[in-house]
Amino acid sequence: MKKLLTATTLILSALCLPAVQAAEGDVGVEAAMDDRYCTTCHGVEGIGNMAVEAPRLAGMESWYLKRQLENFRAGIRGTHEQDTQGIAMRPMATKLSGESIEDIVAWVGSWEYVPAQATIEGDINQGRSAFQSCAACHGANAEGNEALGAPALAGQNDWYMVTQLKNFRAGFRGAHPEDTYGSQMLSMSKALGDDRAVINVVSYINTLVK
Amino acid sequence: MTNPVSRREFLNLLGAYGGTSAVLRAGAALGFMPSSSQAAEISLRANNGKKVAILGTGISALTTAWELTKAGYDCTLLEASHRPGGRMFTVRAGTVIDEIGNYQRCEWDDDPHLYFNAGAARIPSIHSSVLKYCKELEVELQVFVNESKTAWVQDDALNGGKPVRNTDYSSSMQGFVSEMLAKSLGNSEVNSSLTESESETLLGMLRSFGDLNEDMLYKGSVRAGYGSGGFLDHGTKKDVIALRDLLKTRLARNVMVTTQEGTGSGPLLMQPVGGMDRIIYAFANRLGNRIKFRAPVTEVMVKDDGVEVAYEQNGVTELLKADYCFNCIPSHLMSGIPNNFPTEYTEALNYIRRGKAYKAAFQAKERFWEKENIYGGITWVNAPIQQIWYPPHNIHGKKGVVLAAYNFGGANYTEMSQEDRIEDLLKHGEKVHPNYRQMAEKPMTIAWHRMNHMLGCAPRWARNRGGWSEKEEQMYETLRQPVNGRHYLIGDQSTQHSAWMESAIQSAHYALADLDQRVRSEPA
Numbered sequence: 001m002k003k004l005l006t007a008t009t010l011i012l013s014a015l016c017l018p019a020v021q022a023a024e025g026d027v028g029v030e031a032a033m034d035d036r037y038c039t040t041c042h043g044v045e046g047i048g049n050m051a052v053e054a055p056r057l058a059g060m061e062s063w064y065l066k067r068q069l070e071n072f073r074a075g076i077r078g079t080h081e082q083d084t085q086g087i088a089m090r091p092m093a094t095k096l097s098g099e100s101i102e103d104i105v106a107w108v109g110s111w112e113y114v115p116a117q118a119t120i121e122g123d124i125n126q127g128r129s130a131f132q133s134c135a136a137c138h139g140a141n142a143e144g145n146e147a148l149g150a151p152a153l154a155g156q157n158d159w160y161m162v163t164q165l166k167n168f169r170a171g172f173r174g175a176h177p178e179d180t181y182g183s184q185m186l187s188m189s190k191a192l193g194d195d196r197a198v199i200n201v202v203s204y205i206n207t208l209v210k
Numbered sequence: 211m212t213n214p215v216s217r218r219e220f221l222n223l224l225g226a227y228g229g230t231s232a233v234l235r236a237g238a239a240l241g242f243m244p245s246s247s248q249a250a251e252i253s254l255r256a257n258n259g260k261k262v263a264i265l266g267t268g269i270s271a272l273t274t275a276w277e278l279t280k281a282g283y284d285c286t287l288l289e290a291s292h293r294p295g296g297r298m299f300t301v302r303a304g305t306v307i308d309e310i311g312n313y314q315r316c317e318w319d320d321d322p323h324l325y326f327n328a329g330a331a332r333i334p335s336i337h338s339s340v341l342k343y344c345k346e347l348e349v350e351l352q353v354f355v356n357e358s359k360t361a362w363v364q365d366d367a368l369n370g371g372k373p374v375r376n377t378d379y380s381s382s383m384q385g386f387v388s389e390m391l392a393k394s395l396g397n398s399e400v401n402s403s404l405t406e407s408e409s410e411t412l413l414g415m416l417r418s419f420g421d422l423n424e425d426m427l428y429k430g431s432v433r434a435g436y437g438s439g440g441f442l443d444h445g446t447k448k449d450v451i452a453l454r455d456l457l458k459t460r461l462a463r464n465v466m467v468t469t470q471e472g473t474g475s476g477p478l479l480m481q482p483v484g485g486m487d488r489i490i491y492a493f494a495n496r497l498g499n500r501i502k503f504r505a506p507v508t509e510v511m512v513k514d515d516g517v518e519v520a521y522e523q524n525g526v527t528e529l530l531k532a533d534y535c536f537n538c539i540p541s542h543l544m545s546g547i548p549n550n551f552p553t554e555y556t557e558a559l560n561y562i563r564r565g566k567a568y569k570a571a572f573q574a575k576e577r578f579w580e581k582e583n584i585y586g587g588i589t590w591v592n593a594p595i596q597q598i599w600y601p602p603h604n605i606h607g608k609k610g611v612v613l614a615a616y617n618f619g620g621a622n623y624t625e626m627s628q629e630d631r632i633e634d635l636l637k638h639g640e641k642v643h644p645n646y647r648q649m650a651e652k653p654m655t656i657a658w659h660r661m662n663h664m665l666g667c668a669p670r671w672a673r674n675r676g677g678w679s680e681k682e683e684q685m686y687e688t689l690r691q692p693v694n695g696r697h698y699l700i701g702d703q704s705t706q707h708s709a710w711m712e713s714a715i716q717s718a719h720y721a722l723a724d725l726d727q728r729v730r731s732e733p734a
Contacts, residue, residue: 037310040662043546044508051545051560052665087625091311091660094627 059113127204268296358587385428388420564666566620
C-alpha cells in the first residue's frame, strides 16, 4: 500500500512539472570526455564484438596494441580502400595523442584475458600442418613473441583472424611501405593457398591455449 | 456494369503504363496503403513495486518506464551516455555530439529557434502513439513543412548544373506522364478494360493532373509559376523542360514522391516546438532520478525469478536485481555485452545489421532561402549530401538552422574528417545557393555509425530488397518472445518498420501487454 501511495505521489508531482524544461544539462551533465571509447565497439572489457566486427582487446599484448594504434594513427594501417574494418577503426585513432595511447594501452592491460568462443569450423588437421610456418614467429601455442614482433593468436576472435588473413593475402593490410611487420605477414600469408586454408589454420588456432 | 475492372486490375494497368509512383498514389486513394491508426490504450494492472530494470533511454525505454511507473512498478533506467533519448537527439547551443574520434560542441547562438534534430525529425499524422504521448505530456507541436514546391532540384546533369525549382520539375514531369497515360488510353488493350464512362473519368483526371491542353498534350503550366506577370498583368507560362531533359536526373524518384503519407513522409508532418528532444525530456524530467546516466551495462543474466544486470558507474561495478528487464540497447552492442541469452536469441540479435545515416547542419547568418521564396521543405541534390532542409519555424526571424546533408546510407562520411565533411556540404550546397558558403556558420555533423554508445542508425533486418525471408521472420519472432518470461527486447529493432518513433513505442506497448498478461496470471 505504501508503494502504491508513493507511486500516486510521484504521478501527482510529475503532473505539476512544467511541460518543457530546459533540455540539456537537466538530467545529464557533460563531464570531461577522455579517449576511452574502446568498449563501445570492442565490447565490455574488450571481449570483442562480432556484430560490429571489432576484435577482442582483452589479453592483447601492450606492445602490439600500441604499435597498431600508432599505425592506424599514421595511416600505415586502415587506409587501403578494401580494408573495410581498418577504415572503420582509423578515424578512432587519428585524434589520439601519445598520452592517450599510453592511457588506453594501460587501461586495456587491466582487462582479464578470456579466450573467445569458436565460431568457425574447418579441418583442424590441415590447419595444424599449415600452422607450422606460423609457429616460427607466433609460437608453437600461438602465444606470441615480442622479440619478433608477432602477437599472440590464441584466444583471439576467429572471425577477426580470418578477415585479417584474407586481408594480408589480398594486400589490403601490410602493403604500406612503412608497415614493416605487416609486410612480413603479407608475404607469409601467401603460404595459405586459399580461403579454405585460412579457415583451416584458424580452426587449429582455436584449439590452442595461450 | 459491363467489363468491370477490379481494383487490383486497375493498379496493374497503371503499373504497366504509369510506373510505380502512379500505383502508389492510386493505391493510397483506394485504401490499400496504411491510413489512419489508433494509439493503443495501455491499462496495466496496478502493481505494488515489482522491480524493473530498463536498459537504455531511447523512446521505447522511456515509454516503458513511464507506463510502468504510473502503474506502480519500481523502475530503474540505465543509460550509458551522458544524455537520454538515443537517436532522438537535438543539437543546440552547448550540445555535445559524442561521436568517437569527432567530438563536437555546438556553439550556435543561444536561441530556442536554433536547433537541429540530428536523429528523428518528423512526426506523421498517422503515428498516433507518438502524438498520444505528446498530448499526454503536454509537448507543444507545430507543423513541419516536408515539401516546398519552391525548393530546388540540383543535379550536375540537369540544366547545366543550375538548380531547377521543384515546381518546374514536378509540373513538367506530371504533365508528360499524364500525356503518355492519356495516349495509352487509346491502346485497345487498356481501353477494352474500361467502360466509356470510366475512360472519360480517367481522362478528365489526367487532364487536370497534368494540366494538359485540349489536345491532351502538355505545353507548360502556370503551376510552375509565371514566366512574367500573373498579378496586375496576365501571367505567362515558363518554358517547358523537355521530357528528355527531365530524365537526365534520377532525382525524380525523390522529387515526385515526397508526399506519400503511408511511409511517413506526408506533406503535413509535425515537430515539437523547440526540438524533438522535448518529447524525450518530457518523459525524462518526470522519471527524474530513476534514470542513471553514464551507467553502461556490463552484463545481463536472466535468472529463474528475474534478471540481474551489472553496470558500471563512477568506476564501480554495481548489480541491479530486478523482476523484469526491458532492453533497448542496440542489438549490435549487446553482442559485446556478456549475457546468458539462449543461442537462437543471440543469433537473431547478431543478425540485425546496424544502419548507417549521416546528417549535417549549420546556423545560417541570414534566412537566405526566404529571399528565394522558400519557407520550408526539401531541396534534392544529386550528391552524397542528398537533401537540404529549410526550417519552417520562426519565419522572417534573423537566423535559422539549415539541415545541410541527410544521407540515409551514410555514404563515406563515416570515414571523413570533420573538415572534409564541412567542405563537402559547402561545395555541394553552393551549387544550389550561390551565397551558401558565406551564410554557413559553425557546421555540425553526425555520423550515427560512429556515435558513442550507439554505433548505428535504424536497424536493418531484411538482407534482400524483395522483403523478409522466412528465416528473418522466425528470428524476429524469437526476439519478440521474452527470454524466460523476464527479458524483453524493445526499440525499433524489435519491429518490422524501423527508423520511426512510432515503431519503437509500439514495441514497448507490445512488450508491456505481454508483461501485464503474465503478472495478471500470477497467483495472488
